[in-house]
Amino acid sequence: MEITDTQLDLIHRYIAHELDEQERSKVEQLLQENTSFAEAFQLEKEIHETLSNQKETTFLDQLNEIHLNKLAEETINDRPPIDDKKTNRRFLQIGGAIAAAIALFILAQFLLPNPTLEQIQQQNLPVAANISLKDKSGDATKELELVETTFNNKDFTTSVQLLEPIVTSSNSPEQQLILGKAYFHNKQYEKALATFVSISKSDASHVYRNEANWWMALTHLQLGNIKNCSFMLKVLIQHSPPHAKKAAQLSKQINHLLSEKG
Amino acid sequence: MREPKHPLQTASLVEDIRNNHKDAIQQIYDSCFPIVRSYIMMKNGSKDDAWDVFQDAMMVLFKKCQTSEFKLTSSVCTFLRGVSHNIWLKKRTKKNNSTVTISEDQELIDEYDLQKTLVQVEREQLFRSKLAELGDRCQKILRLFFDKIKMVEIANQLGYASDNVAKKAAFNCRKKLTTLVQNDPRYLELSYKS
Numbered sequence: 001m002e003i004t005d006t007q008l009d010l011i012h013r014y015i016a017h018e019l020d021e022q023e024r025s026k027v028e029q030l031l032q033e034n035t036s037f038a039e040a041f042q043l044e045k046e047i048h049e050t051l052s053n054q055k056e057t058t059f060l061d062q063l064n065e066i067h068l069n070k071l072a073e074e075t076i077n078d079r080p081p082i083d084d085k086k087t088n089r090r091f092l093q094i095g096g097a098i099a100a101a102i103a104l105f106i107l108a109q110f111l112l113p114n115p116t117l118e119q120i121q122q123q124n125l126p127v128a129a130n131i132s133l134k135d136k137s138g139d140a141t142k143e144l145e146l147v148e149t150t151f152n153n154k155d156f157t158t159s160v161q162l163l164e165p166i167v168t169s170s171n172s173p174e175q176q177l178i179l180g181k182a183y184f185h186n187k188q189y190e191k192a193l194a195t196f197v198s199i200s201k202s203d204a205s206h207v208y209r210n211e212a213n214w215w216m217a218l219t220h221l222q223l224g225n226i227k228n229c230s231f232m233l234k235v236l237i238q239h240s241p242p243h244a245k246k247a248a249q250l251s252k253q254i255n256h257l258l259s260e261k262g
Numbered sequence: 263m264r265e266p267k268h269p270l271q272t273a274s275l276v277e278d279i280r281n282n283h284k285d286a287i288q289q290i291y292d293s294c295f296p297i298v299r300s301y302i303m304m305k306n307g308s309k310d311d312a313w314d315v316f317q318d319a320m321m322v323l324f325k326k327c328q329t330s331e332f333k334l335t336s337s338v339c340t341f342l343r344g345v346s347h348n349i350w351l352k353k354r355t356k357k358n359n360s361t362v363t364i365s366e367d368q369e370l371i372d373e374y375d376l377q378k379t380l381v382q383v384e385r386e387q388l389f390r391s392k393l394a395e396l397g398d399r400c401q402k403i404l405r406l407f408f409d410k411i412k413m414v415e416i417a418n419q420l421g422y423a424s425d426n427v428a429k430k431a432a433f434n435c436r437k438k439l440t441t442l443v444q445n446d447p448r449y450l451e452l453s454y455k456s
Contacts, residue, residue, distance in 0.1 A: 005433075008433075008437065009433060011435065012436065030426075040440075043440065043443070043444070044436075044440065046389070047332055047389050047436075047439065047440065047443065048408070050385075050386040050389045050390070051390070051393060051404070052390060052407040052408040052409075052410065054409070055282060055328075056321070056324065056386075057284050057322075058282050059287070059320075059324050060321070062282065062284050062319065063287055063291065063320055064289050066284075066287060066288050066291045067291065067313065070291070119344075126307070133421055141421065170418070170419070171419075172418075172419045172420070172421070174402065174419075174421075205401065205402065205405040205406075207394075207398060207401050207405070208402075209403065227283075231339060241394075261415065
């Protein structure tokens with residue numbers, strides 16, 4: 001037998017120590033008499049204890065950060081050194097081979113041309129998706145309503161003007177993220193990058209930080225910072241399942257640019 | 263597989279883990295993760311598998327360190343390798359739906375009464391993964407809620423009209439989370455074993 005919403009609310013408030021004496025007795029009585037209620041109580045309590053265990057969350061976050069740093073180190077070390085003196089000397093010694101390789105390379109370029117940076121930038125310029133700043137009841141402050149309207153009408157200049165003062169005072173990662181996107185769509189990439197970096201370094205939840213990391217990768221791409229873009233993509237592939245697939249696709253696209261640039 | 267030069271076996275290490283000292287976590291990661299990774303890869307696991315297993319093993323260690331009676335009788339890497347072995351066997355058994363040969367490491371696992379802790383770690387992991395499956399808005403409100411942020415502040419941060427509206431939204435999100443947990447096949451399996 002399923003429990004009612006009222007009973008579930010009672011459980012939540014009992015766990016949060018929000019009940020008065022009478023209500024607590026009612027819960028304790030239900031725990032004795034109603035098996036479904038008792039099972040639901042145990043599960044809710046366990047979920048609550050797990051997700052509000054700051055010590056464990058901190059431990060996991062620290063462990064993940066250590067692993068992330070290690071991966072970042074490995075990414076940098078894995079990159080093949082290009083154009084160093086040793087390589088040049090060796091290439092000179094095998095002049096014939098290099099000439100053939102260049103010929104083959106040019107032929108390959110002709111037959112299967114790699115996309116240029118500009119083409120990749122163009123392909124990965126996201127269309128601005130509509131945003132919603134309303135809560136579930138459909139409410140939003142007038143300013144936020146206006147931001148939503150201007151953003152969804154693709155009037156990013158006005159969105160930025162409206163959002164900048166709101167973000168300064170509210171410190172909400174959600175609003176910061178929208179401001180970053182508004183900068184991005186308005187082609188103010190440096191400001192967009194600073195905004196995404198700020199979210200990524202903040203103590204906002206990993207949902208915001210991963211989303212900011214994805215937009216940081218896109219912004220680096222538009223700025224032509226291929227190495228930084230590649231680094232962010234690697235981080236996303238490893239640590240953000242919702243972004244992993246598209247990050248891997250973009251990473252594949254820019255790999256040849258990295259090997260060309262070194 | 264070689265152990266690190268300096269066995270990590272001190273009481274102060276347990277204390278450092280208990281208190282979330284990052285240096286201690288880093289030291290264990292540097293010394294023990296390569297051992298666990300080699301071991302898992304030797305058993306045909308991938309690098310990602312190795313990281314998953316190591317994370318779980320570290321959670322077991324962390325939980326053990328929270329109890330006053332816990333003492334490391336071997337080096338921390340030996341402990342983690344033993345736990346990882348057990349986790350990997352469990353994962354493989356589930357995947358292949360077949361029985362596996364229990365090696366000498368099983369003795370070590372029994373010694374630390376790890377099965378119960380492992381189930382707990384897996385249950386907690388299930389709750390965290392289900393939270394990550396919720397919609398963006400629900401995740402945000404619940405993360406703030408479980409971070410013990412006051413409803414008024416949550417309403418302010420997420421742009422809800424009032425704390426009551428935020429409270430109602432949080433209730434609905436918690437209900438969704440519970441449903442997701444209950445509908446996951448792992449939940450029944452873990453409930454049965456626990």
